[in-house]
Amino acid sequence: MQALEILGNNDTRSGFGAGLLEAGKQNSQVVALCADLTGSLKMDAFKKEFPERFFQMGIAEANMIGAAAGLATAGKIPFTGTFANFSTGRVYDQIRQSVAYSGKNVKICASHAGVTLGEDGATHQILEDLGMMKMLPHMVVINPCDYNQTKAATIAIANYEGPCYLRFGRPKVPIFTAPDQIFEIGKAVTIYEGADVSIFCTGHLVWKSVLAAQALAERGISAEVINIHTIKPLDEKAVLDSVRKTRCVVTAEEHMYNGGLGDSICQLLARNFPLPVEMVGVNDSFGESGTPDELMAKYKLDTVDVIAAAEKAISRK
């Protein structure tokens, strides 16, 4: 098994910032709104380049979502930026009525998702956002894995007509996807082909799944690793094609079991091709303060947890 080349180390939110700037250059209709977290969301470059198209909305997220819906009504392509918790749970009904039900072309961009937000603790560490967003009819839900992919995803959603939720994170993580990649919404990316177990992973768990597959290979286990960067619409064909070969599944995500990628995969398999599934995720718990690494270990979201889940899934075949 080939090790993947690490191209650098950066946070996915910086990929968003770079992608937003590029999307703004490509299309003059792109506008950005932020709720007092411009630096944290890496939106400064867009703000500097396009000051008249950047709207500082203050600590008033509900109004920000509504204003984005209004801007979209008038033909703009608004990107809203705040932490994932304040992008979803705080404004669920605003997104539901003014964006999703109204069919508005709003891009809800959410940083600091999951426990890797770290020391600020559970008030800010949302683990339910994918579930809330994927339940909204026609909402596209994307959770890219590294800087390059987040940048590409940001550009891709600017070119897609319809409401999108883009989730990314705070800590610096390895960059291992191509800088010039074309991001195809709804198209899973196979990183390793394998025969013994399918590992479907998203966000920060993609890199950990890559490391897990490498460790499993040393134990003689051939793991297929598929990056599901788009939670919705789910690439059902990619999932079913893989499991017909491997006959057992691991899902891995920095999210609650309920509502997450694992939940989507289990629904698909239950309807089409029931198989043993082991889920790496958070089981009905809030997070807490700590470093990102400490929290990923404590909440069993680490490479060792993916390895253990793969071995258990194989044993259940």
Place this chain on the structure above:
Amino acid sequence: MPTTLELQQIASQVRRDIVRMVHAVQSGHPGGSLGCADYLTALYFQLMDHKPANFTQEAKNEDVFILSNGHISPVLYSVLARSGYFPVSELATFRKINTRLQGHPTTHDGLPGVRIASGSLGQGLSVGVGVALAKKLDKDDHIVYVNMGDGELQEGQNWEAIMYAGSHGLNNIIASVDYNKQQIDGTVVDIMGFSELRSKFEAFNWLVLEMNGNDMQDILDTNAKAKAMRDQNKPIVILMSTEMGAGVDFMMGSHEWHGIAPNDQQLAAALAQLPETQGDY
């Protein structure tokens, strides 16, 4: 341009539409709809520069109206149909299965004239802020009208939008508050009372006008004043005193007709007070 008398006659037909629509499905919100019938008639038949025959979501180079208190959908549907957005006959489908005239307005089914879903209260002014920002970016000097209920101002999101619009001098917003002092459970002042609204809006840097929302001439005069005040570079709100149920004597004077439908006898009694001026649908 219709005369004041002609506008009053159109409003009478709009009121007939409202009570007939609500009666037909024995559901809906006649009280607030009747109260706002005069203002929405004035907006759609005289005050707004708009394009009923060429409806677009984007609304380039035209005025926009956003109904934040979506439960008064009957009055919106009537003025939209009567001003040419869709056939008047479609009013007969209100709240029925497969209709574009959902209980609360929505863009979901492609009904011309509707640019945002509303019903869950408190969201319309924020949407209006967004449309107003887009019009500023596009150097389109048209106006964004937003109507809210007085009870609806209990929703906190309104005050986020009020604070934003005031601090950014969005002089292309003319909001109105349907100040009928009633809500579902009783009077606004009893439930979460504000004895007055002027000082609150003024504190957020808005210009405030007051009018009788059931007096057509006052509506026209006050809106002319509002447009003339735009050069002060502040958003404008019109506190619009209305009578819930206005135009139908037994529906006036309390909150009881907020969300109930007239029976056959009550329909007949209501229609007897409302001349048919444009032809029933």
